Amino acid sequence: MADGHSTPVLGIIGGSGVYDIDGLTNKEWRRVDSPFGPTSDEFLFGELNGQKLVFLPRHGRGHRIPPSELNFRANIDAMKRAGVTEILSVSAVGSLKEELPPGTFVIVDQFIDRTFARTKSFFETGLVAHVSMAHPVCGRLGDLVEAAAREAGIIAVRGGTYLVMEGPQFSTQAESNLYRQWGCDVIGMTNMPEAKLAREAEMCYASVAMVTDYDCWHPDHDAVTVDAIVKVLLANADRARSLVKAVAPKVTGRSAPCAKGCHTALDNAIITHGEVRDPAVVGRLDAVAGRVLK
Ligand SMILES: CSC[C@H]1O[C@H](OP(=O)(O)O)[C@H](O)[C@@H]1O
Numbered sequence: 001m002a003d004g005h006s007t008p009v010l011g012i013i014g015g016s017g018v019y020d021i022d023g024l025t026n027k028e029w030r031r032v033d034s035p036f037g038p039t040s041d042e043f044l045f046g047e048l049n050g051q052k053l054v055f056l057p058r059h060g061r062g063h064r065i066p067p068s069e070l071n072f073r074a075n076i077d078a079m080k081r082a083g084v085t086e087i088l089s090v091s092a093v094g095s096l097k098e099e100l101p102p103g104t105f106v107i108v109d110q111f112i113d114r115t116f117a118r119t120k121s122f123f124e125t126g127l128v129a130h131v132s133m134a135h136p137v138c139g140r141l142g143d144l145v146e147a148a149a150r151e152a153g154i155i156a157v158r159g160g161t162y163l164v165m166e167g168p169q170f171s172t173q174a175e176s177n178l179y180r181q182w183g184c185d186v187i188g189m190t191n192m193p194e195a196k197l198a199r200e201a202e203m204c205y206a207s208v209a210m211v212t213d214y215d216c217w218h219p220d221h222d223a224v225t226v227d228a229i230v231k232v233l234l235a236n237a238d239r240a241r242s243l244v245k246a247v248a249p250k251v252t253g254r255s256a257p258c259a260k261g262c263h264t265a266l267d268n269a270i271i272t273h274g275e276v277r278d279p280a281v282v283g284r285l286d287a288v289a290g291r292v293l294k
């Protein structure tokens with residue numbers, strides 16, 4: 001199983017509008033089994049500019065699965081089983097700030113998790129762990145993404161807070177205004193618990209949020225509609241693919257393990273005494289936590 005010391009493998013989780021990655025060599029769609037159930041789709045394995053890459057369309061090809069029904073645990077566990085060491089998530093978001101118009105890319109650095117109907121941890125009765133989420137994304141991978149964006153001629157804002165709502169309905173105006181008062185920058189429905197689970201599974205995680213709309217707070221945008229979002233989404237998705245192409249060779253050169261601690265997040269996290277651990281729970285966590293459960 002991969003850990004941070006392994007050869008880097010870049011995992012890409014593609015959000016709305018990003019259902020494929022072009023330019024891959026040796027490409028093959030393949031199922032990856034997980035004890036946590038079915039993943040959103042098969043994984044696309046290949047190489048991009050010499051870098052091993054594994055791609056998963058978050059909602060499945062053709063966008064079949066809504067945010068609350070995504071099997072986040074299976075997706076992240078299977079990424080780990082596929083050898084992935086660093087995950088780049090690309091997502092469509094609404095903007096909560098005038099200065100982040102549609103078309104803007106934000107390299108997110110914080111989240112406010114307002115989701116309430118999702119399983120948020122790999123750990124449960126029989127094996128309890130508490131990881132730090134103070135810094136929910138990997139600064140090192142963020143640096144690579146920022147440099148890659150510059151090289152690809154893509155303007156990307158470094159830093160921003162992503163409010164994760166349950167959905168699938170868009171926000172009310174009162175909610176949208178509340179999130180603005182909280183200082184949030186963008187709003188979406190998918191990056192939690194994805195980021196939490198990536199941390200538990202000891203993988204670097206970075207998120208590029210691609211603005212498609214101004215949400216409903218904006219005086220010129222009375223209501224958010226999928227039609228309007230999709231128009232912006234298609235242009236954003238092309239630039240996302242260029243960004244991925246530029247990120248891939250940068251990951252190849254990275255040293256291991258992650259100096260920010262992503263690959264050792266479980267070192268001081270498990271609290272359950274050895275003699276009361278549930279073997280079934282421990283068994284399921286062979287990929288996620290095998291490094292510290294040996
Ligand atoms: C298509 S608009 C709403 C939809 O788009 C975002 O998904 P993703 O983060 O996977 O790009 C948003 O979170 C909603 O799920």
Ligand SMILES: Nc1ncnc2[nH]cnc12
Binds near residue numbers: 092215
């Ligand atoms: N305004 C919005 N709210 C939630 N998720 C979104 N995804 C894209 N735009 C969004």
